[in-house]
Amino acid sequence: MQQIIATYQQSFAHQAAAVHATPSRKAIEDLRIAWLGRKGKIPALYQDLKGVTDGREKGLLGKAINELRNTIEAAIADLQAAGARAVLAAQLARPPLDVTMPVSAGSRMGSLHPVSLMRNLVVDELAKLGFSVFDGPEVETDFYNFTALNIPENHPARDMQDTFFIAEHPHYVLRTHTSNIQIHAMLQEKPPLRLVAPGRVFRVDNDATHTPMFHQVEIVVVDRGISFAHLKGLIEYTMKAVFDSSMKIRLRPSYFPFVEPGAEVDMLCSMCRGSGCRVCKESGWLEIGGCGMIHPNVFEAVNYDSETYTGMAFGFGLDRMAMLKYGINDLRQFFNGDYSFQQQFPLYSPR
Ligand SMILES: [Zn+2]
Numbered sequence: 092m093q094q095i096i097a098t099y100q101q102s103f104a105h106q107a108a109a110v111h112a113t114p115s116r117k118a119i120e121d122l123r124i125a126w127l128g129r130k131g132k133i134p135a136l137y138q139d140l141k142g143v144t145d146g147r148e149k150g151l152l153g154k155a156i157n158e159l160r161n162t163i164e165a166a167i168a169d170l171q172a173a174g175a176r177a178v179l180a181a182q183l184a185r186p187p188l189d190v191t192m193p194v195s196a197g198s199r200m201g202s203l204h205p206v207s208l209m210r211n212l213v214v215d216e217l218a219k220l221g222f223s224v225f226d227g228p229e230v231e232t233d234f235y236n237f238t239a240l241n242i243p244e245n246h247p248a249r250d251m252q253d254t255f256f257i258a259e260h261p262h263y264v265l266r267t268h269t270s271n272i273q274i275h276a277m278l279q280e281k282p283p284l285r286l287v288a289p290g291r292v293f294r295v296d297n298d299a300t301h302t303p304m305f306h307q308v309e310i311v312v313v314d315r316g317i318s319f320a321h322l323k324g325l326i327e328y329t330m331k332a333v334f335d336s337s338m339k340i341r342l343r344p345s346y347f348p349f350v351e352p353g354a355e356v357d358m359l360c361s362m363c364r365g366s367g368c369r370v371c372k373e374s375g376w377l378e379i380g381g382c383g384m385i386h387p388n389v390f391e392a393v394n395y396d397s398e399t400y401t402g403m404a405f406g407f408g409l410d411r412m413a414m415l416k417y418g419i420n421d422l423r424q425f426f427n428g429d430y431s432f433q434q435q436f437p438l439y440s441p442r
Pocket residue numbers: 360361362363364365366367368369370371372373375376
């Protein structure tokens with residue numbers, strides 16, 4: 092057995108030298124398995140050792156086998172480390188990935204959906220003013236979608252919204268507006284609060300100018316001394332940022348349960364700039380959304396002190412705004428997945 096151990100010492104040294112000359116992950120692993128694996132040579136030696144009866148001889152042989160095993164383990168660890176270094180060196184030797192390489196003319200470059208472009212444009216502008224982006228659930232309880240927004244049970248406004256109710260769960264709805272997010276935000280955060288909340292909303296509507304799913308954004312400010320003048324200023328700022336500095340807005344008194352006073356927001360027709368055209372039905376103005384001062388009952392619902400704080404809210408449709416900004420005449424274009432339509436838009440939000 093002494094003889095075998097001596098032979099093994101030599102043959103391992105030869106094999107290790109061969110692997111060292113051309114190291115590969117497979118060669119190193121094969122070497123490890125041949126010597127240290129469950130059916131390898133070293134475990135076989137230990138097995139044979141069990142048959143040695145002379146105690147002194149058994150002790151000497153055991154020591155020799157241990158030494159051989161330690162030598163092999165150390166050599167294989169060295170080979171593995173050298174192999175890892177070789178792989179890294181090969182990677183570093185390759186030319187680096189050049190991200191500035193021009194894209195070949197025929198390749199299909201990705202672009203952002205016009206609604207995403209519009210959302211990013213609005214969110215980026217408001218982020219500059221220190222607004223935070225908030226999100227909320229699309230499947231919502233009637234508390235967040237209605238009750239907390241001053242739309243109590245049996246209020247006709249629940250009808251007005253053409254809501255998708257969920258048959259098995261009468262207190263859950265697909266949110267009809269992004270206004271549910273302001274309730275989540277106000278329950279979560281203490282005033283003052285500045286938030287922008289974009290998202291998908293759902294109504295039972297389906298024709299050339301309405302789809303059952305569309306996109307809204309809501310902009311909310313709560314602080315001491317917020318007035319209607321701030322609201323008008325913010326809407327004007329936002330619309331000038333989305334279109335250009337010559338954009339004008341006007342407000343018409345209207346009713347939304349969650350604001351008081353409330354107003355509809357019109358902007359100068361982006362197609363004719365007020366001179367009258369088919370898009371604006373010759374009026375020169377386009378209705379784009381609703382706004383108002385947050386109703387004290389909404390503050391009640393979220394435990395905000397309506398004596399100390401006032402708030403303003405402005406919401407509008409991102410789909411309609413994208414149509415006006417990019418001159419798209421059919422809402423259905425947004426949803427039919429036509430590549431040649433989509434390809435006309437850039438990867439980043441242009442100003
Ligand atoms: Zn017009």
